[in-house]
Amino acid sequence: MEFSFESDLKEIKCGVLFVCLTKEALKKEKKGLLEEFIEIAEKTDDFKADKSQSALIVLPKGFKAKKLSLVGLGEEKELEKEDLRKTVGVLIKVAKAKKIEEIGIAFKSNFKEKDWIEVCSETPILADYSFSKYKSKPKKKEEEETKIQKVFFGTKKSSELEKIVKEKEIIAVNVNLVRELVNENAKDKNPFLLAKKAKEICKKAKIKCTIIEEKQLKKLKAELILAVGQGAVEKPRIVVLEYFGANKKEKPVLLVGKGITFDSGGINLKPTGYIETMKEDMAGAATVLGIIKTAKELNLKKNIIALMGLAENAIGSNSYKPGDIFKGFNGKTVQVGNTDAEGRLVLADTLAFGVTKFKPKLVIDYATLTGLAAHITGGYSSCFLSNKDELFKEMFEAGNTVFERVWQLPLYKEFSEDIKGEISDLINASKNKYGSVSFAAAFLKEFVGETDWIHLDIAPSAFNHEKESEYCAKGGTGFGVRLTIEYLKK
16 A cells, blocks of 8 residues: 655645545635535535544546545544544545545544554555455456555654654554464464464564474473474474564563464364354464564564463363363472363463563563453453553553553452462462452462563453454454554553
């Protein structure tokens, strides 16, 4: 997708020029460039710039655009940045439906120029994405999906704005990369294939990539991750990604992603209605890959290590069994209370390995860990838990900025008491049927030591199950990339 600036709206040559106005801006523009068209819109469509209201003028006199669309934003005081994203997302869908490949966008509001340019740089890329690689090619060209080729911004070009566009473009493209990985068939991204794909991506991005395979994991005595994957044909792996954007003596930030390439639930088999989308259970691993690639391309002045803990939780004669006890990388023994609580076992060994080897200043893990997380947040945010409460404020603010929101849940010492085993150090599933999100986090806490650590349960946010949003199709969302880049920048 190409982006261009043009301050003179009359000179934007495109299929449709969208001019988005608040009610207050509408009054001002009645005496400006758009006066004639506003009069037409008011007479023919009763246009008042109400939220989501629009009016279309074909072949606007004096304009190079084929069509001019006035789009209402409502009242200034009620307008938020996410409203701009949703508006642009809808505009992209409208253009695609009308087979228009080149569009112009201008905003008339009190929003700072850089804010709406940020929105218009990332949202078209996000809204234009669809997972269609397995659809048959239409016989007629007019039935093919239209992709947006060019977006004009109705404002003057500056080095500051060009920098914003480039940054947001890089971020959005990598969000779509994560979406693509999450949406892929489980059979085409088993631990071997996903590790191979990560290596290919990192080679192009010039990121160091090392794959720790089954033989090495056995030497490391990482029995937890090995147990989860022992019933699958392709055995577990940990993919290590390294980017150094600061002095190498500076301690890195460690990002750890859960990568269950398909989660059958194991012997505690998942039922119909839950198992069908379990290809998504590697979203955390895809997310850390997307984050480190984005950081590299943005030249962030940070040292980042990303670990992808990969395993397939398959069911078979060699699958690990409820009641079995295994020893983790850090020496703690764990009794399996439920084979469908496998993600925390994979993360446990991956976290302990990362903390021991890289001695990070901060650990953030990403995992579609508990289905009940969505019941807590309603699917409107992900869950944040940490061994240091002070870390929440900045992550919360970053989430609100990019609308990838997080909400803090408690990690009381009682949760840690409830995961202690009777014949082992720990159990992977508490007998307490309440508070599963916090119990899972309490389990992971046992494997990070005293290192500052954030756990993000992204189960509510990583996959659109029911319906698409204005700028995110059904399926993988890429949640966590925009959030973390914003957080790391601060």
